[in-house]
Amino acid sequence: xxxxxxxxxxxxxxxxxxxxxxxxxxxxxxxxxxxxxxxxxxxxxxxxxxxxxxxxxxxxxxxxxxxxxxxxxxxxxxxxxxxxxxxxxxxxxxxxxxxxxxxxxxxxxxxxxxxxxxxxxxxxxxxxxxxxxxxxxxxxxxxxxxxxxxxxxxxxxxxxxxxxxxxxxxxxxxxxxxxxxxxxxxxxxxxxxxxxxxxxxxxxxxxxxxxxxxxxxxxxxxxxxxxxxxxxxxxxxxxxxxxxxxxxxxxxxxxxxxxxxxxxxxxxxxxxxxxxxxxxxxxxxxxxxxxxxxxxxxxxxx
Ligand code: CP
Numbered sequence: 001x002x003x004x005x006x007x008x009x010x011x012x013x014x015x016x017x018x019x020x021x022x023x024x025x026x027x028x029x030x031x032x033x034x035x036x037x038x039x040x041x042x043x044x045x046x047x048x049x050x051x052x053x054x055x056x057x058x059x060x061x062x063x064x065x066x067x068x069x070x071x072x073x074x075x076x077x078x079x080x081x082x083x084x085x086x087x088x089x090x091x092x093x094x095x096x097x098x099x100x101x102x103x104x105x106x107x108x109x110x111x112x113x114x115x116x117x118x119x120x121x122x123x124x125x126x127x128x129x130x131x132x133x134x135x136x137x138x139x140x141x142x143x144x145x146x147x148x149x150x151x152x153x154x155x156x157x158x159x160x161x162x163x164x165x166x167x168x169x170x171x172x173x174x175x176x177x178x179x180x181x182x183x184x185x186x187x188x189x190x191x192x193x194x195x196x197x198x199x200x201x202x203x204x205x206x207x208x209x210x211x212x213x214x215x216x217x218x219x220x221x222x223x224x225x226x227x228x229x230x231x232x233x234x235x236x237x238x239x240x241x242x243x244x245x246x247x248x249x250x251x252x253x254x255x256x257x258x259x260x261x262x263x264x265x266x267x268x269x270x271x272x273x274x275x276x277x278x279x280x281x282x283x284x285x286x287x288x289x290x291x292x293x294x295x296x297x298x299x300x301x302x
Pocket of ligand 1: 047048049050051052132262263264
């Protein structure tokens, strides 16, 4: 697989995904020196726990090194430097950039001026989060032990949430995939993603009824109502608490079905669900480290 910049999940085909996931599985529990001497610049202009620390951990586990900005506010963009100028400068210090930024399209803008690879760690409220989607798909295939014939129910905030958008583009690579979008009318999945599913023959339905929507699902993909992206407080309060996965909801899922979530959660999956056999979201975090190790190794060990 040839990979330089990683901006969106449309860059992958089925063979590339299989190759990446085989490498991810082979890296479980490993420490290597395969990218010794390489430096990752970790640029997070928005908050992150998992994406940032898992990329940094992945780099160290492969023998590489990390330079990092404390926050967007501590960079010279706070003085008015353009994103493009910052990226050109950081090209002198690192071999790869992992960047999260509040603007949709920022990863593509960075990639356009960067000689070193840029990995999109999330761009804007309606952009993409491709590495999250890759780890989501790895989780689904690893837990269900198959690639095809999977019904995924996305729940909650489907409008202002980049990970489900990215995953939808990956699901369309597989056979016999069905999708259910469960949300309030105000937070429905956008037409670009639905258009892509239609063009690729992936049947999907939209409903406000979570009980009905998850009954037949193999994967329940819960999301957070993102306060940082729903600026209207009244709207946020209206949506918060609308779709909660309680233990009773989890117990009603079909046998073998899984619950995933990009995390963080803020109440939309009750703690009591953690002990359910359907709960996979904390294992998903560990799979994320493997997928990010595989990505860094693929891009940097050429
Ligand atoms: N899932 C995810 O992107 O988490 P962070 O915001 O903590 O990186």
